[in-house]
Amino acid sequence: MSAEDPLENLRRELAEFARERDWDQFHAPKNLVMALSVEVAELVEHFQWMTPEESRALSSKKRAGVEEELADVLLYLVRVADKLDVDLWEAAHRKIQINKDKYPAERVRGKSLKYDEYED
Amino acid sequence: MSAEDPLENLRRELAEFARERDWDQFHAPKNLVMALSVEVAELVEHFQWMTPEESRALSSKKRAGVEEELADVLLYLVRVADKLDVDLWEAAHRKIQINKDKYPAERVRGKSLKYDEYED
Amino acid sequence: MSAEDPLENLRRELAEFARERDWDQFHAPKNLVMALSVEVAELVEHFQWMTPEESRALSSKKRAGVEEELADVLLYLVRVADKLDVDLWEAAHRKIQINKDKYPAERVRGKSLKYDEYED
Amino acid sequence: MSAEDPLENLRRELAEFARERDWDQFHAPKNLVMALSVEVAELVEHFQWMTPEESRALSSKKRAGVEEELADVLLYLVRVADKLDVDLWEAAHRKIQINKDKYPAERVRGKSLKYDEYED
Numbered sequence: 369m370s371a372e373d374p375l376e377n378l379r380r381e382l383a384e385f386a387r388e389r390d391w392d393q394f395h396a397p398k399n400l401v402m403a404l405s406v407e408v409a410e411l412v413e414h415f416q417w418m419t420p421e422e423s424r425a426l427s428s429k430k431r432a433g434v435e436e437e438l439a440d441v442l443l444y445l446v447r448v449a450d451k452l453d454v455d456l457w458e459a460a461h462r463k464i465q466i467n468k469d470k471y472p473a474e475r476v477r478g479k480s481l482k483y484d485e486y487e488d
Numbered sequence: 489m490s491a492e493d494p495l496e497n498l499r500r501e502l503a504e505f506a507r508e509r510d511w512d513q514f515h516a517p518k519n520l521v522m523a524l525s526v527e528v529a530e531l532v533e534h535f536q537w538m539t540p541e542e543s544r545a546l547s548s549k550k551r552a553g554v555e556e557e558l559a560d561v562l563l564y565l566v567r568v569a570d571k572l573d574v575d576l577w578e579a580a581h582r583k584i585q586i587n588k589d590k591y592p593a594e595r596v597r598g599k600s601l602k603y604d605e606y607e608d
Numbered sequence: 609m610s611a612e613d614p615l616e617n618l619r620r621e622l623a624e625f626a627r628e629r630d631w632d633q634f635h636a637p638k639n640l641v642m643a644l645s646v647e648v649a650e651l652v653e654h655f656q657w658m659t660p661e662e663s664r665a666l667s668s669k670k671r672a673g674v675e676e677e678l679a680d681v682l683l684y685l686v687r688v689a690d691k692l693d694v695d696l697w698e699a700a701h702r703k704i705q706i707n708k709d710k711y712p713a714e715r716v717r718g719k720s721l722k723y724d725e726y727e728d
Numbered sequence: 729m730s731a732e733d734p735l736e737n738l739r740r741e742l743a744e745f746a747r748e749r750d751w752d753q754f755h756a757p758k759n760l761v762m763a764l765s766v767e768v769a770e771l772v773e774h775f776q777w778m779t780p781e782e783s784r785a786l787s788s789k790k791r792a793g794v795e796e797e798l799a800d801v802l803l804y805l806v807r808v809a810d811k812l813d814v815d816l817w818e819a820a821h822r823k824i825q826i827n828k829d830k831y832p833a834e835r836v837r838g839k840s841l842k843y844d845e846y847e848d
Contacts, residue, residue, distance in 0.1 A: 373494060374493060374494075374495065374577045375494065375495070378577075378580055381584060382584075385584065385587070385588070388593040388597075389591065389593050389596050389597050389598075390597050390598040391598075391600070393598070394600045394777045396540035396541070396543050396544050397535060397543040397544060397546075397554075398535040398538055398539070398540045398542075398543035399540060399543075399776055399777055401528070401531050401532050401534075401535050402532065402642065402772055402775065402776040403776050403777075404528055404531070404561075405525075405528045405529065405531075405532050405645055405769060405772060406769045406770075406772055406773045406776060408521070408524055408525045408528045408769075409525065409765060409766045409768075409769030409770070409772075410766075410769070411521050411524070411525075412521050412522065412525050412762055412765060412766055412769075413766045414521075415517065415518040415521050415762065416759055416762040416763050416766060417720035417754045417759055417763075418518055419518070419659075419660060420516035420518045420519060420659060420660075421516070422518075423516050423517040423518035423519075424516050424517060424571070426517075426572065431572065431574075434517075434572060434574070435572075435574050435579045436579070436582075436583060436586075438565065438568070438569055438572075438574055438576065438579055439576070439579035439580045439582065439583035440583060441524075441561075441565055442565060442576050442579070442580050443580060443583060443584070443587075445558065445561055445562060445565065448558070449558055451544070452546065452551065452554060452555075452558075454551075454554070454555050454558055456558065456559070456562050457494050457498075459555045459556070459558055459559035459562070460498055460559045460562050460563060462556075462559065463556060463559035463560060463563060464501060464502075464505065464563070466556075467505070467563075468505070471509065473508040473509050476509050477508075477509055477510050478509075478510040478511075478513070480511070480514045480657035514657045519656055519657055522652055522655065522656040522762060523656050523657075525649060525652060525765055526649045526650075526652055526653045526656060528649075529645060529646045529648075529649030529650070529652075530646075530649070532642055532645060532646055532649075533646045535642065536639055536642040536643050536646060537634045537639055537643075537840035539779075539780060540779060540780075600777035613734060614733060614734075614735065614817050615734065615735070618817075618820055621824060622824075625824065625827070625828070628833040628837075629831065629833050629836050629837050629838075630837050630838040631838075631840070633838070634840045636780035636781070636783050636784050637775065637783040637784060637786075637794075638775040638778055638779070638780045638782075638783035639780060639783075641768070641771050641772050641775050642772065644768055644771070644801075645765075645768045645769065645771075645772050648761070648764055648765045648768045649765065651761050651764070651765075652761050652762065652765050654761075655757065655758040655761050658758055659758070660756035660758045660759060661756070662758075663756050663757040663758035663759075664756050664757060664811070666757075666812065671812065671814075674757075674812060674814070675812075675814050675819045676819070676822075676823060676826075678805065678808070678809055678812075678814055678816065678819055679816070679819035679820045679822065679823035680823060681764075681801075681805055682805060682816050682819070682820050683820060683823060683824070683827075685798065685801055685802060685805065688798070689798055691784070692786065692791065692794060692795075692798075694791075694794070694795050694798055696798065696799070696802050697734050697738075699795045699796070699798055699799035699802070700738055700799045700802050700803060702796075702799065703796060703799035703800060703803060704741060704742075704745065704803070706796075707745070708745070711749065713748040713749050716749050717748075717749055717750050718749070718750040718751075718753070720751070720754045
């Protein structure tokens with residue numbers, strides 16, 4: 369990971385933010401994943417009464433609120449990965465490969481089933 | 489965002505993954521945030537019965553499972569941001585600035601209260 | 609609460625279940641609410657790719673899976689309320705009254721806004 | 729279920745609440761489970777920075793906030809079960825039986841593993 373990786377910059381900035389506030393004592397991974405789940409729910413809240421179609425075309429006011437929640441999710445995700453010393457890019461690429469194996473395009477095209485719900 | 493930004497690479501890879509499977513029809517932001525919340529819960533599940541201290545020192549087996557869930561969270565986060573045309577780096581930096589204003593270091597040091605719970 | 613209240617029966621049965629397994633040591637409210645959130649996500653997973661209309665007419669197979677997750681949510685909810693010594697019926701009726709005040713029928717009819725999003 | 733079952737009373741009251749506000753149009757099960765997950769997250773938020781021990785001994789102020797969130801969870805749970813025509817008491821007792829089979833007391837005593845993590 370190069371020094372210019374934006375994720376690495378973010379990781380360092382968040383570590384500094386916590387250190388300045390003496391918050392590492394609270395940032396056990398258990399607590400951070402709870403906080404992450406709360407941020408995701410704040411994102412979900414924006415969408416709960418919309419139809420799927422409406423969710424594809426947000427008003428600019430709604431979009432601004434959504435953007436802030438997406439940011440919060442990213443911040444906690446980066447923070448918990450840092451605390452667990454996980455390289456998110458590596459983990460993501462490994463997972464994409466797993467998904468390619470689980471969901472071969474020709475088999476799952478146009479279907480939303482889980483990998484273990486397909487009948488051969 | 490430069491062509492070499494790992495996030496941009498991931499975004500393109502996931503868009504291609506969905507297109508090959510004809511999954512864009514399912515990927516309304518409403519649906520994607522639900523899927524994101526499910527992935528976060530799979531992450532939470534790993535930690536639910538641990539103490540905070542235990543969560544700071546995972547076994548290597550546990551850590552591997554956690555890593556995969558962190559990857560899933562990132563994948564859905566990038567995917568929903570793409571569908572909503574949100575620049576995650578910009579949003580994150582805007583949010584860090586907001587947090588700096590809400591939580592001045594000298595005021596919140598060593599405390600875990602929410603910004604609106606501090607008494608002046 | 610009468611001895612025949614089904615909720616009270618459930619509460620006692622779950623307390624006994626935990627005691628027999630020596631699980632009270634794990635059942636701190638913090639941990640139980642995490643487990644509750646995981647069960648809710650398993651419920652959400654059933655619905656993530658459906659349209660709202662599809663969710664109103666589940667197949668009998670899908671419905672059976674959903675029913676089991678609803679049960680899990682209830683079990684953890686009763687368990688955490690027990691650990692915190694909260695009377696769920698009282699709390700629910702108090703909350704309904706709050707909602708009636710926040711959302712007067714004539715004001716919110718046919719709208720899905722949050723109580724603080726209405727313009728006078 | 730007798731007419732005096734408190735759950736049945738609650739179910740009827742919530743159905744009436746929605747009807748008076750013309751909210752059934754929004755109350756597709758998909759939407760209701762999203763709302764349920766948001767309420768659970770508001771509950772989780774109260775606990776995120778606490779230790780498990782602290783969560784066993786809430787201040788009365790904290791407890792009041794928690795109680796309100798527990799009520800919200802129950803309200804949405806009852807509402808979604810109603811919309812899906814699920815009998816929560818029956819589902820709960822069926823699930824307890826499943827749990828008794830999955831987690832025999834003598835096997836799991838004092839352990840927090842998932843049923844598929846035990847080695848014989």
